[in-house]
Amino acid sequence: MSNASVNECGYRAFSLGAYKFVRDEYFAHITWPGGSHTISVDRFLRALMRDVAWNFFYGTVNFDEVFGTTNHYGTVDVFAGLYNAGFRERNKQFVEALNGDHVRSTFLEMLEDWTNEGFDPFAAPEETGTPFGPKRGSNLSAVRRNRVVAKRMVGLKGDTPLRSDADGNPVNRQFTDVDQSEPEVHAEPGFEGEVHAFNFFAYLSRSDVTWNPSITSAVKDSLLCPTTEEYMLPIIHGNDRVEWFVQLSDEIHWDVQDRESGAPRARVVMKAGDVTAMPADIRHQGYSPKRSMLLVWENADPALPDLYAKKRLRPNPVDF
Numbered sequence: 001m002s003n004a005s006v007n008e009c010g011y012r013a014f015s016l017g018a019y020k021f022v023r024d025e026y027f028a029h030i031t032w033p034g035g036s037h038t039i040s041v042d043r044f045l046r047a048l049m050r051d052v053a054w055n056f057f058y059g060t061v062n063f064d065e066v067f068g069t070t071n072h073y074g075t076v077d078v079f080a081g082l083y084n085a086g087f088r089e090r091n092k093q094f095v096e097a098l099n100g101d102h103v104r105s106t107f108l109e110m111l112e113d114w115t116n117e118g119f120d121p122f123a124a125p126e127e128t129g130t131p132f133g134p135k136r137g138s139n140l141s142a143v144r145r146n147r148v149v150a151k152r153m154v155g156l157k158g159d160t161p162l163r164s165d166a167d168g169n170p171v172n173r174q175f176t177d178v179d180q181s182e183p184e185v186h187a188e189p190g191f192e193g194e195v196h197a198f199n200f201f202a203y204l205s206r207s208d209v210t211w212n213p214s215i216t217s218a219v220k221d222s223l224l225c226p227t228t229e230e231y232m233l234p235i236i237h238g239n240d241r242v243e244w245f246v247q248l249s250d251e252i253h254w255d256v257q258d259r260e261s262g263a264p265r266a267r268v269v270m271k272a273g274d275v276t277a278m279p280a281d282i283r284h285q286g287y288s289p290k291r292s293m294l295l296v297w298e299n300a301d302p303a304l305p306d307l308y309a310k311k312r313l314r315p316n317p318v319d320f
């Protein structure tokens with residue numbers, strides 16, 4: 001449910017279960033029975049954008065150290081302090097299990113109302129305007145953007161298309177050195193519809209968004225989800241399965257923490273060519289000093305979260 005009236009800054013207030021959300025010129029304010037929390041609105045909108053566009057993703061989307069969502073693939077836990085050692089010690093955490101479609105539609109309404117003209121929550125800070133100040137227009141085309149989800153592979157007939165200047169996807173300012181030539185495919189007669197290739201680096205160089213792992217190929221549960229990164233991952237992602245990362249260009253610095261408490265576990269500096277297996281029991285946040293290319297390899301098998309929760313699979317897939 002949402003309130004049609006607006007506050008003195010021009011923004012609507014929203015309710016979701018027992019939570020209430022209001023924004024002013026600089027902050028999103030969240031209240032729930034027994035607590036309240038304040039998040040800088042740039043961080044809040046960037047996190048909200050991912051949660052909506054990814055349909056809550058895999059596992060937990062921590063907007064920050066206090067507020068976030070955990071995906072149960074149908075229902076969603078909307079929580080405050082659930083994965084925060086301080087809240088847990090004082091038994092101050094609050095969590096509501098809500099219908100996923102309802103949470104998503106409420107979040108989308110909030111995102112549409114609270115995002116001002118000229119601000120794109122998916123864009124790098126250098127490439128977009130300010131989210132701050134009183135209500136000033138909107139940016140519906142940006143916040144209604146869906147992530148790319150290829151059925152088989154980008155560029156196949158009937159699947160999600162390649163990117164080009166002509167369709168409004170120019171090469172990003174930091175990838176002007178990326179070779180744009182496409183591979184030649186010489187299929188045997190009769191196999192023309194079954195052989196396909198494209199220039200993966202050229203495709204990524206034309207991504208207009210950051211921190212948005214999109215599916216470019218799918219083989220059963222094996223999903224290749226490359227993404228371009230710049231500035232910082234605007235959420236702290238809590239894994240419910242192992243994620244493999246391949247750093248394709250430049251570098252990303254990762255803070256890796258215990259998923260439940262947030263206690264630090266590792267710092268990982270990934271340079272071009274580095275590969276990591278991020279364990280199933282961690283949360284992580286990445287920092288990309290320059291625009292970089294990251295390949296995220298996801299296993300979409302719906303049985304995995306339960307297997308890890310019951311410790312029938314080890315959280316780390318390899319030992320060194």
Ligand SMILES: [Fe+2]
Nearest residue numbers: 237238239243
């Ligand atoms: Fe992750």
